[in-house]
Amino acid sequence: MITIENIQTSVIDALKTQNLTIYGSEAKADYIKPCFFVQVVSVLSEPVTRNFTENSVTVQILFCSKDGTDIENIRMQDTLNSIFSKELNIGDRKLLPRNFISGTDSDNSLSYNFDLNYLNEIL
Numbered sequence: 001m002i003t004i005e006n007i008q009t010s011v012i013d014a015l016k017t018q019n020l021t022i023y024g025s026e027a028k029a030d031y032i033k034p035c036f037f038v039q040v041v042s043v044l045s046e047p048v049t050r051n052f053t054e055n056s057v058t059v060q061i062l063f064c065s066k067d068g069t070d071i072e073n074i075r076m077q078d079t080l081n082s083i084f085s086k087e088l089n090i091g092d093r094k095l096l097p098r099n100f101i102s103g104t105d106s107d108n109s110l111s112y113n114f115d116l117n118y119l120n121e122i123l
Contacts, residue, residue, distance in 0.1 A: 001120050002090050004057065008040045010090045011059055014083050025060075034072075037062040043115070047122065056117045059097070063110040073110040077102050080112050088116070 012022050015036055023031055025039040037060075044056040061080065065072035080102075087094035097114040105111055 001123065002055070002093060002095075002118050004040050004042060006090050007057060007059065007088075007116060008038060010088055011038055011040070011061070014088065015061070017083065018079065031064070033064045034066045035064050037064070048119070051122055052119045053122060054117075055120055056115060058113055058115050061112040062105070063112065065108075065110070068108040070104075070108075073104060073108070076110055077112065084114060093118070 008024075015022055015038065018036075021032055021035040023035060023037045025037055031037075039060045041058045041060060042055070043058050045053055048054045063073065063076045063080075065076065081100070084097045084100070087096050095116045095118055097116060099115040100113070102110060102112045
């Protein structure tokens with residue numbers, strides 16, 4: 001069974017290759033740049049049979065660059081594309097990220113989002 005916590009842990013593990021500080025969504029007051037903020041939002045969870053649920057989540061990654069420049073954001077977007085264009089290991093399963101959306105926020109931070117879709121057995 002895949003949980004939201006499993007997904008967040010796997011995303012954080014994948015980001016650790018960048019050697020930057022990684023925060024959850026709650027730590028936006030005093031943070032050190034460059035860094036990532038990671039949040040997983042459940043979008044859909046509904047039964048498809050009496051034994052399985054269909055689930056969809058959106059992973060939201062916010063990259064705060066050191067100097068807030070476009071080139072830092074572009075480089076990180078390329079890096080994130082490389083990291084998440086492959087299957088994401090979550091426990092004993094592999095999920096393929098889909099529907100990538102990225103852009104910059106008002107403070108020139110890179111917002112990088114993708115979806116994960118999966119079935120879970122109803123226990």
